[in-house]
Amino acid sequence: ILNVEQSPQSLHVQEGDSTNFTCSFPSSNFYALHWYRWETAKSPEALFVMTLNGDEKKKGRISATLNTKEGYSYLYIKGSQPEDSATYLCAFGNQGGKLIFGQGTELSVKP
Amino acid sequence: SAVISQKPSRDICQRGTSLTIQCQVDSQVTMMFWYRQQPGQSLTLIATANQGSEATYESGFVIDKFPISRPNLTFSTLTVSNMSPEDSSIYLCSVARRGGEQYFGPGTRLTVT
Numbered sequence: 268i269l270n271v272e273q274s275p276q277s278l279h280v281q282e283g284d285s286t287n288f289t290c291s292f293p294s295s296n297f298y299a300l301h302w303y304r305w306e307t308a309k310s311p312e313a314l315f316v317m318t319l320n321g322d323e324k325k326k327g328r329i330s331a332t333l334n335t336k337e338g339y340s341y342l343y344i345k346g347s348q349p350e351d352s353a354t355y356l357c358a359f360g361n362q363g364g365k366l367i368f369g370q371g372t373e374l375s376v377k378p
Numbered sequence: 379s380a381v382i383s384q385k386p387s388r389d390i391c392q393r394g395t396s397l398t399i400q401c402q403v404d405s406q407v408t409m410m411f412w413y414r415q416q417p418g419q420s421l422t423l424i425a426t427a428n429q430g431s432e433a434t435y436e437s438g439f440v441i442d443k444f445p446i447s448r449p450n451l452t453f454s455t456l457t458v459s460n461m462s463p464e465d466s467s468i469y470l471c472s473v474a475r476r477g478g479e480q481y482f483g484p485g486t487r488l489t490v491t
């Protein structure tokens with residue numbers, strides 16, 4: 268059974284702090300790693316799709332790195348803002364489009 | 379991107395009844411997916427809905443419990459049959475685009491009493 272794990276489960280930071288989360292996944296038969304941001308009562312929002320070992324992607328203050336050989340990805344948020352409060356999900360994707368999700372990291376940013 | 383709507387957005391249902399959730403996409407897509415998130419659990423794939431063929435179910439999910447229709451390339455329904463409190467979840471549909479990104483609907487929050 269393919270397992271995707273995220274840590275930490277939850278994180279409470281002050282506005283302006285930088286933070287990072289980890290996603291671990293099986294390193295064999297890698298196809299793609301997805302990051303999503305999910306706010307309550309909204310659709311999960313796609314942040315990144317990463318496919319190549321060593322990939323680094325950036326979107327505003329959010330960036331992600333990928334290591335397919337050791338099976339992990341990091342998501343970084345620089346200078347967290349209250350509007351960054353959400354659950355951040357990673358998912359291991361296969362060629363057929365199926366996604367296997369981790370349990371998510373719940374981020375709370377206090378003003 | 380894709381604009382996806384779901385109906386209903388939330389519902390409270392009695393055990394033993396069934397609920398049909400609708401998913402509408404603003405453009406034609408080949409593959410649609412149905413996921414659920416039970417309280418405290420990961421988002422889990424229920425099935426892949428392909429137009430013109432039967433849905434493909436993941437391990438642990440069966441057609442009798444979660445029948446799916448895909449009458450055209452922009453619409454799908456998922457029915458949760460003979461509900462029990464364990465079916466209380468958020469149900470989401472999604473579509474896959476070229477480049478691998480998947481776009482999700484806003485979800486249906488189901489509570490079974």
